[in-house]
């Protein structure tokens with residue numbers, strides 16, 4: 157459904173997207189996950205034909221998004237990061253207006269508008285002025301707009317951004333339901349979102365793709381590598397450097413726990429248990445040690461591991 161090849165975007169001197177390639181198959185729900193400034197919006201705007209790339213190509217359902225942009229766009233329902241709505245229009249009137257802009261004609265307009273109002277739970281709001289709607293309902297109007305021309309593919313840019321927990325849950329349920337009959341690429345900087353809704357996660361950071369796998373597989377890869385936590389008091393740089401000199405250790409990261417204590421996140425080669433050599437080292441230096449344990453990683457660990465800057 158989506159094919160992206162070596163896509164790059166530079167703003168003046170700054171490369172926001174750096175030669176990314178990925179595919180999304182028909183029927184998949186894919187999370188596009190990355191911290192703020194990672195390049196998510198820039199990528200999605202290129203995919204939806206709103207922003208020309210500096211280099212590289214992308215196609216939607218076989219149509220090149222730049223050379224065959226009208227055919228490609230017909231396949232896409234795009235909900236941008238800040239949904240631009242006309243505040244002084246009523247909900248149904250606005251969706252009808254959008255349907256006309258997207259080329260729907262005659263009885264198709266009324267039929268599709270009624271369908272998307274139903275799908276997005278807007279029945280009770282259809283006569284309300286858009287400016288009187290809550291943020292959650294505004295997002296639903298944005299979704300209704302994205303859906304009205306009956307696209308196969310939905311591209312949603314941070315659809316739960318700025319919503320309260322209740323609204324987030326409702327939008328998440330709606331996206332899951334839409335996923336039964338659509339291909340979906342949904343961006344977020346919130347990890348929990350992708351764990352709940354997506355079959356696959358593409359992690360992007362500083363304009364590059366760091367990983368692409370199911371949430372379960374990403375976690376399994378981390379587990380295979382092995383992760384140990386050690387809580388030691390002392391100079392973080394000195395302790396981390398000493399631990400990282402032990403055999404089979406790949407990475408050490410420190411987390412400040414306050415009052416002189418640090419928790420060291422130690423990543424080691426798969427099948428190696430380095431708890432004992434770490435305990436020996438710590439006692440050799442006489443650093444206070446209060447705990448050392450193995451733990452199963454979460455998707456959050458995977459994300460931090462793949463996107464941290466140091």
Ligand SMILES: Nc1ncnc2c1ncn2[C@@H]1O[C@H](COP(=O)(O)OP(=O)(O)O)[C@@H](O)[C@H]1O
Pocket residue numbers: 167170172190191192193194195196197198199
């Ligand atoms: N119109 C623009 N002009 C200059 N720089 C931009 C513009 N839009 C985004 N950027 C920069 O490009 C990078 C990626 O931004 P963006 O795609 O919005 O990231 P995300 O959606 O992941 O938060 C950021 O460093 C951002 O500051």
Ligand SMILES: [Mg+2]
Pocket residue numbers: 196197198237314
């Ligand atoms: Mg963004």
